[in-house]
Amino acid sequence: xxxxxxxxxxxxxxxxxxxxxxxxxxxxxxxxxxxxxxxxxxxxxxxxxxxxxxxxxxxxxxxxxxxxxxxxxxxxxxxxxxxxxxxxxxxxxx
Numbered sequence: 001x002x003x004x005x006x007x008x009x010x011x012x013x014x015x016x017x018x019x020x021x022x023x024x025x026x027x028x029x030x031x032x033x034x035x036x037x038x039x040x041x042x043x044x045x046x047x048x049x050x051x052x053x054x055x056x057x058x059x060x061x062x063x064x065x066x067x068x069x070x071x072x073x074x075x076x077x078x079x080x081x082x083x084x085x086x087x088x089x090x091x092x093x094x
Contacts, residue, residue, distance in 0.1 A: 006058040006066060014073050015055050026051045028072035029065075036071060037064065 015025065026044040029051050034041040054061045054069040067077055 008058055011055050011058055018073060022048050022052050025069065025072060029068045032068045032071045037068065
């Protein structure tokens with residue numbers, strides 16, 4: 001597991017709404033990985049299994065694959081930190 005918790009129904013709904021095949025999603029994912037993530041461009045057929053796995057069970061997929069699939073479907077990842085209380089401190093010289 002990658003430590004990421006993703007509700008697969010959100011990804012499945014978006015994939016269905018787009019009306020794409022797994023091959024089309026793999027093609028778009030390959031483009032994202034090349035243009036935005038600096039990876040070598042791969043053939044879509046080499047990514048079909050990876051993108052299918054992301055759609056079926058994103059919580060067992062590699063983070064980079066989940067990220068690329070989300071971006072390929074026009075989404076974005078947002079990280080939010082819980083509110084953190086800032087405590088000031090005094091400098092103490094020993």
